[in-house]
Every structure is written in structure tokens, then in C-alpha cells.
Amino acid sequence: MGNLAKHNSIVKKFSLLLDLSKKEKNMLLSLQDNCQSIPAKTDLVLEGKEFVNTYIIQDGWAYNYKLLEDGRQQNLNFSIRGDFIGLYATVFNKSENSVRALTDLTVCKVEPDRIIELFGKAPRLAAAICWTAARDGAILGEHITRIGRRTAYERTGHIILELLRRLEAVDLAESDSYEFPLTQEILADTLGLTTVHMNRTLRTLKNDGMISFDGKRIIVNNRSKLREVAGFNPTYLQHKKLPGKIKSL
Amino acid sequence: MGNLAKHNSIVKKFSLLLDLSKKEKNMLLSLQDNCQSIPAKTDLVLEGKEFVNTYIIQDGWAYNYKLLEDGRQQNLNFSIRGDFIGLYATVFNKSENSVRALTDLTVCKVEPDRIIELFGKAPRLAAAICWTAARDGAILGEHITRIGRRTAYERTGHIILELLRRLEAVDLAESDSYEFPLTQEILADTLGLTTVHMNRTLRTLKNDGMISFDGKRIIVNNRSKLREVAGFNPTYLQHKKLPGKIKSL
């Protein structure tokens, strides 16, 4: 079990926030007893539809998105290993955006009631889950400034670095490179660009020696340089120890 | 007291979500026993700085924003009567964005510990507060699609309608018009445009008969038409009764 816990991504993630007791670890693990595979391009949540379940990603990528009536699409955020999908199902009936599997996915289904139960039994875990939600909010805020106030070039570099950072935190990146399952269309729909311009921007980034691709892997060649030109400041992703007051929850 | 409760915006807002008991109403009211005035342009929260307090707005507008190193600014969201400012101070040390008073403000200062206390004592209020946080998330998501996938014209119409809707919910709008304290610069920094283009877009909206101004009031002349051209769908703002399962929290 100790071994299992060590390799479980939520346990690992939460351990960065607070020192988990054995009991807390077990609770987290037992939450993930109902795993399943989901093929790429499946919608796990549909905007406006009732929530069914919350999921914890074990492997693969998902993204949530919104569709306009005329077909325009805007992707809001990506979810990777250790992230929750549909967390608000715990409290709410409906979702304000859809979630789709970007790659084949391994997820653990968690019935909302079990999270509610957790809130009662393990307030520190509840706080950690809240942290998760708050961090998602911070990512959305950063995404807004990315789209609203940065050029295509900066946006692209910025999100590449964000993903690198997030993937590192769950051991899915090494030596500044990671598996990159995003098509240019999905990236474009994320950054508020057209596919064509996305293509050109990536090309420029490559020509400038900022990034390169090795099959499906992306390599950040000069991380500090890219950070500088993209204006990337990772504080909003930092895992910090939760303040002590949480204990009093 | 009953009268006070009726006119308190948080009480009113939460009443749309669930049927508050007398005791719950009192708890909400007693939360707001420490009011103060804050002049326009004051920063209540600074990005990266420690949170000090959470506030509940009684009157006036605030907005939260991010600054890039080179001076570019991106506003993320507005807060009006009945909204929380710095809610995450309850759980976290630092803020990921700054909050500034747009107008003179009347706020009630709430010490984070009192919210934590509330979570323990009044789970249904806790759920309502979570709803608040989730709605803010939904607004951010909508804002992303607004900036990422809509034209300047659509963006502007869209946010004008969002604000109309939100202000109506707290009795600050009547007959499709409301006090409009936003300068074109702040609007531009919100919608990811330049001041110049913001000005031109507003002009076009006026010329098209969509909106007009009467002093500091904005009037939406043809709401359904504007809804159509701006692609505004207000479901993400809807106050719905919380599902029953909350009670078991």
C-alpha cells in the first residue's frame, strides 16, 4: 500500500500541500477504487447536461471547452494526471462547459457523495480539494491574460511552458520535454487563434530555436529564453504548503 | 431584523439558492458587522501579497486584474453588491491577482476564520458560498470564450448584457439600464482591446441603436436584438436552487 500511495498522483500532489497521515492517504486511495478506460474524443461532461460523476485522471489528457452556436469553439483548460474532472458535480447539477477526452483516458469514477463524505471526515483533504479548485481558477485567470494581452507568439510559448510545468509536477516530463498530444487545431481553439496562424506561430517558434518536436514529443530547447519572451511566471502553479489554519476547519 | 435581512444583498442572493432558516439568515447578517468605506482606485488585494481579509461588497464596484511586466493590464472580472472579494483568503495565503475599487466602495470586512467557522456550523451556507465560487469560475470561463472567440463588437455587447443581468439580480438595474462606472480604458483592458478600438466599438454599438448613454447610465435599447448579435446566453449566471444533497454536507 505504501508503495501504491507513493505512486498515486493525487496522493503525491496533495503531499506537496500538506503532510498526509496514513489514514488520509488511505482515504484518498480508496476514493480511486473504480477505474475505467475511456477512448479519446469521448465527452465526459456536456455543457448544460446534468453532471453524472466526478473523475480523477490517472492517465491521459482531457480538456474542457465551450461551443458557440455558429460552431466556433473555445477550449478553457486541460486536465492531466491527478486532476479532477467535473468536481463541481459534488455541489451542482449542471456543468457550464463540456469536457472531452483528448487522448485515451484512464480515470477513476468518484461518486459525488463520497467527496461530500470526505469533506465531513477529512477537513484537511477537503482543503486540499479546495486548493485544487482555486488553482484551476488561477489557471483560468492566467489564460485570460494570455489571450487578452499577449501576442500569438507569446501565448503559444506561455502555454507550452505552463504545460511543461504542470506535467513535471506529476512526473510526465523530463529534461524540458513532454508528450504533446495537442493538434494544432485544439491549440488554436485554446489560444483564440485560427489553425493557420497557429501553424505559422509554431513554425516561427521552431525557427527561432525555442522549441522542436521529436515525433509526438515537444522539446523546449531554451527554457529560460522562452520564459523571458513569453513572459511566463509560474507562481500561479506553485504547490505551497497550506497554511496551518486549515487544520481548524 | 427581518427587514434588514430582506434588504441585505447576500441574504437575498442566497435566498434564491435555498430556503434560509432564520438562524442561517442571522449568521449571514452577523458576518457583516464590520463595514467600512473605501475610496475608488484603492487596491484591496495585491497580486503576490498576503491576503489580509475577505470582503463582502455592500455598494460600489470592484474589479480584479493582472499586470504584465511591461505594463499591459488585463482585467478578469468585476465584483458588485453581494459579491465576495478575496474569498480564497479563507484557505490560502496569497492572491494570484489584484483587486481594486472601481468606484467608492462600502464593504464588510470578514475575517477568514469566521468563514471557516461558518463552514463547520452551517453547511448549507458553506454550499452557497461554494456556489458563489463556482459561479465566478463560470464567469471566467465565459470571459475566456468572449475574448478568445468573439469579435470586439460581440465582446462588448456580451459583457454589457452580463453586467445588466448581474446587476438586476441585486436590484441595481431597471428597465434595461444601469449605472455604468466603467471607463473605456477599463473596458478595453477587460475585453483585450485598445482604448481606441474600444471607443470605436462603443460608437458602432450606439450608431446601431443597440445601446445609448444617459449621463453615467447605460441603456440597452433592444435587449433581445443585442442578445442575438452578441450571442449572449445567460444560463451561466442563473441562480438555481441547490440540489438537495447539500443538506447532507
Add this chain to the structure above:
DNA sequence: CGGTGTGTTGAAAGGTGTCAATGCTAGTGG
């Protein structure tokens, strides 16, 4: 082998940004 999805390119149009100047209004101080 012919799809189908994805990536790539060129040329031209168009939405937004940039720069720079002017107008307007409210408030301040003499």
C-alpha cells in the same frame, strides 16, 4: 489503395493596433 485527419503554404482582405492630436468636462486655485 483510397479515405480521413492533420499539417503546410500563398495571396489577399480585414479587423485591431499604433501614433498623435484634439475635444470635452469637472475640479482646483487664484
Add this chain to the structure above:
DNA sequence: CCACTAGCATTGACACCTTTCAACACACCG
């Protein structure tokens, strides 16, 4: 009551980033 200032709104001309439209290339797959 009149300068004078500060902040905001408004305009024109022009540059440029990004989109649009339309092909074509390439790889994977049944």
C-alpha cells in the same frame, strides 16, 4: 468667475497582425 489642469473620450491615417479562402502534402488506417 476665469485660467488651468487632469482624466477621459474622440478622430484620422496608416501599419501590421491575424483571418480567410483555397490548395496541396503527408501519414495513418481499414
